[in-house]
Amino acid sequence: MYIVRGQVHEPTMQYFFRKLEEKNLSAEVVQMKWSPKMDLIALANIQGEVVLHRLQWQRVWLLPVPAEETSKIVTALAWRPDGKVLAVSYESGKVFLCDVENAAILHKMEMGLTVNCMQWINTDDKTNSSNGNVTDTNQDANHQDIFQDNSYTYLPKMAPLPKSYTTTNRGTGTDVHDIKRLQGQERLNVLVVGMASGRVQLYAFGIAPVGHVDLKEYDSVLTPKEMKSVMLSSDLHTLWLMMEQVNNATDESACQGILLSCNSTLLSSRRIEIAQLSAKYGKISSLMEYLNQTVKSMSEAWEDILLEMESKLNKYAESKPTPGTVCDDFLQLLMWGKSCQELQAFLLHELTEKGLKKLGHSVENSYCNIQKLILKNLQSVGQMLLFHLTELKGMSLWYDKYGVLGLSPASVQDAIIALGSFMLKANELLQVIDSSLTSFKAFFRWLYVIMMRLANETVPPAISKMNQKNVNFVADFLTENFTDNPENEGKTSGFTLERVGQYLKKEDLQLVTDVSRNDWYSFIQSSPIMQESPLLYPHQPTKSLIQLHEQLQTAINTALNRPSTIIGQHLQCNSMFKLYNSPKKEDAKRSWPVSQHCVGSSLIYIVMLPQQVPSDSLYIIRQPDQEERSSKIEFLKLCFGTLGDSSLNSSTTSTSPACSQHQVLDACFYDDETLSLLLHEMNSEGENLSILCQLSLSALIRTQLFIKLSSGDVDTMLQKDVVSVDAGIHVTQSRRLENMKAGRFAVSGSRKVSCVVFSNFRRVRIFDMETEDDNEDESSDASVLDTTKEINEEENKENISLTG
Structure with a gap:
């Protein structure tokens, strides 16, 4: 691996990530998300259906487009932190909360605007006391009584709901006291919904509105076009919004990417x-x-x-x-x-x-x-x-x-x-x-x-x-x-x-x-x-x-x-950072994949690809520290060069031609210390190959080479000079994906799995990220794949080129 300015590192790598399944799909995938608690993955296809699969790819249920829904485009998926409820948003602005057991629609919300992104976060177990010290809220009597409710002991019992309701919603109708599936919540969790035109809504437990932001009210000059990412810190103090706005009044295709930092003292101080x-x-x-x-x-x-x-x-x-x-x-x-x-x-x-x-x-x-x-x-x-x-x-x-x-x-x-x-x-x-x-x-x-x-x-x-x-x-x-x-x-x-x-x-x-x-x-x-x-x-x-x-x-x-x-009135946007410009009209449809992750109670990391995928580089953005997180950000630009030759494909006797430059297809946080990457390479023989690898985020943090950017800077982040990074950074695990032209992927550090989608978005491959592949199994697997190589090559010819 090498970081900007040409430093190349070729650490010795083993053949990681054991392949579990490879399956065809009935329709193209547009969204996918792993459950944080169970071996389940939710996929939304181009027909508007949401399908829930187990790790071994047994289908649990299929949620068709709701009857009252006019749009068939699923814009975002988000799991409740306990994995029992899945939030599904549609282009029309409706958000549905679905029971993971039977796909029953538990709650409906009408946003009024297209939902671009959602994030469902858990608050941490600690809160700041009045003297600034961190205290364990589990010792607070008020915190212990948050979810205790003895009213059902004294109040009359409610009769089961009529059969017409349970049939429509495919529920059992037995637990009439908990129709919304809210019992068993150990701590506060918040669903953050980012919408077009710069609106953000916060829902405690996914249903109770606890704040909203309208960027047009914050700055009348802003012309929000699309919300790219929303992230709320675990201490509820900082809300980060990454969005695109129209950069030219006469040409709406000219967009500017900005990152806004919003603080809420009331939200964080009154968590209980x-x-x-x-x-x-x-x-x-x-x-x-x-x-x-x-x-x-x-x-x-x-x-x-x-x-x-x-x-x-x-x-x-x-x-x-x-x-x-x-x-x-x-x-x-x-x-x-x-x-x-x-x-x-x-x-x-x-x-x-x-x-x-x-x-x-x-x-x-x-x-x-x-x-x-x-x-x-x-x-x-x-x-x-x-x-x-x-x-x-x-x-x-x-x-x-x-x-x-x-x-x-x-x-x-x-x-x-x-x-x-x-x-x-x-x-x-x-x-x-x-x-x-x-x-x-x-x-x-x-x-x-x-x-x-x-x-x-x-x-x-x-x-x-x-x-x-x-x-x-x-x-x-x-x-x-x-x-x-x-x-x-x-x-x-x-x-x-x-x-x-x-x-x-x-x-x-x-x-x-x-x-x-x-x-x-x-x-x-x-x-x-x-x-x-x-x-x-x-x-x-x-x-x-x-x-x-x-x-x-x-x-x-x-x-x-x-x-x-x-x-919402106490959610104040304090800082705005300019990230990129896309002035050309042909860049109007550029894709800017982003992934965000909260480390600890307050530190937020964001990964951004600064150009249409596959991208030559990626940016890692973070807050510098507790005091400066409202006025400054830090970023680091990464590029990937030679990752090695035969070390990436130990199952074959011949070595593959080395690639001097890798491009990034997708990036996603695996856990607090690891960043997962899906790379694209074209070797000297002209073969398009994909690589799945893990990057040590903790090693990046130790470099102390992040560049600070203040909100008052007029230059965009992409115009900043990037310094070299020393040799302490390395790819911990890597695997070349044989006979596969990858498009996107989804990872889950809690379940230690990943799902890689082919470039035609109609075929997936599942990997166990913590198990080393057996050479004998891989050899037999390779022989099977060789029989379908010609078919895959014909399929790839019909796909939209990701390198064009």
Whole structure:
């Protein structure tokens, strides 16, 4: 290996990296990411599908493009640090959190802009105390209580979600208390989402918004085009943003690469409070998801079963030649047992005995299902939401810890009031269902007897009896539902048979329930003091259940999202570094692969390729130290020359021609001390070969030859002089990839594996990075590969050249 200015080093290398698998893919790969905890790799293809594979390439699941997603382009993947949730972003700006067990979509977020990159980081176990010393937060009582929740011990148990929800989301539906899969989080983790136009959003545990940055607000001169990389330090103090902006107002293809450093004292100093607040957000969000699915199931349980009967009654009313309303005809039939010929024909030929019987069963089943959902699901989740919102209000009253984060007692109280109004409306719906069901049963039984008598059929004695109570029920039903409709001019009568369905529509109620005879309501109306009491939930008589549900969602979102705005105001962009310029129009589609990694609690490393791949060099950027990390950066430029000859291919007896210059295809951090590289070489015989190698990052750090760059420098980093590096730097492991023209790769230091994609992006090769290959196995493997060499050569001819 050699570093800029021509120093060449050829350390002795062995044949590392044992090949595990080589597989073809059904579509071109655009994104891939190894799980940090399990031997799983997620791949997104050009068709918008996300596929999860095990190390031995058994497919775990395939996530198709969601039905509501308009774009098929997956822009980024990110694993939660515990490996149980995968974040997938699409070009449309939607982000989905998927359960690793069954691909169930746990959470959805709408960004409004194209997501360019994502990073999901774990915070460290330590935090700075007030005196500046580092203390172990595991010894802090508050830290121990972050994720402890005993509410489920005392609150009512929630019933399993309806089957329609579990079927849609492919979940089991058993763990209704943890729909978002948040239990078991040992410490705070943050999902950082970088979007086009210079926007960045931070989500604790992947769902709770805890800050945002809009670069256009930071500097009006900036014209962000694409976010290349986002990285948050483990201590939550520094956020690095690498982006491209338009460098020429008349030519948008002329881009400039810049690196911005943002600091947040509030975010880093209130980590424990943010973790507690985000955990509470997660519980409330899970309960709201449960509530949303319950309301959706109620709407599905309600069918437009009475619309057909209403249309038939309207048709009869319009064609009825005799004077009077339809209500008059039915009341005459109820009181005297006689009716006009038109009504008899309507009952026997239009409504029919079979149709009425079917209608009665449908109404009863529908109303009973809605009642069960309210009693078993809605009331229990309402009590749990009230408990957590009340706790959240108590937290908001402690201003020094939570109020300073933007948690407002007034906004939380508004959410509690909205929840109370919603639950009052749910209880009102229960009463309406009970009274409607009783009236419908009495009306259908009476009308069924009448139709049997008109058809000269024998009426069973069990249903033929009509006492005065049943007569009153039928009369009340006719009076309430067969009323004149003044809005329908020119029509004899209007019908409102569906008193329950109006509660499940996004519009005001047409038939308002009369509560004037309610003693409690009368008492409240007679007492001005009680009307002004904050302890009483307001009753909104004209609003439907769906309308109040939307109001509840808005109130909770307002209360929970306000901290994101306040914390975002403390995320200040302090430094801006110019990295490169691409003034030529033909460079508009240049690719600038970057990889970032956080070492320790605060030190961030970024690897950047300064030109279209394959690149002649790469840059390693880092912060100089704790004090200067907001105003300066350090960088080092690396170039690769002769890596050796036969040492790279010990499986063959003949030596391969040495290459004097290697180009970089891809670079990725393997762990805190190692940088993985995918190199391209063209030897003297004109063969295009690929090399997978490991570079000692710790050896680079010890050189002390990083060049400092201040934010005030006007020259770009690429224009800086680069000094030589001494002979202490070396490639620790390396392997030439036989019969393979590589394109990209993904590595995992925690799982000690890598996945290299061919240049056609439709074939992958898996390597064990910590095992030395057996020569005998490699020889047999080489013989097999030789049989497909001609096929691979033909395939390579069709691929887009990476060296052009």
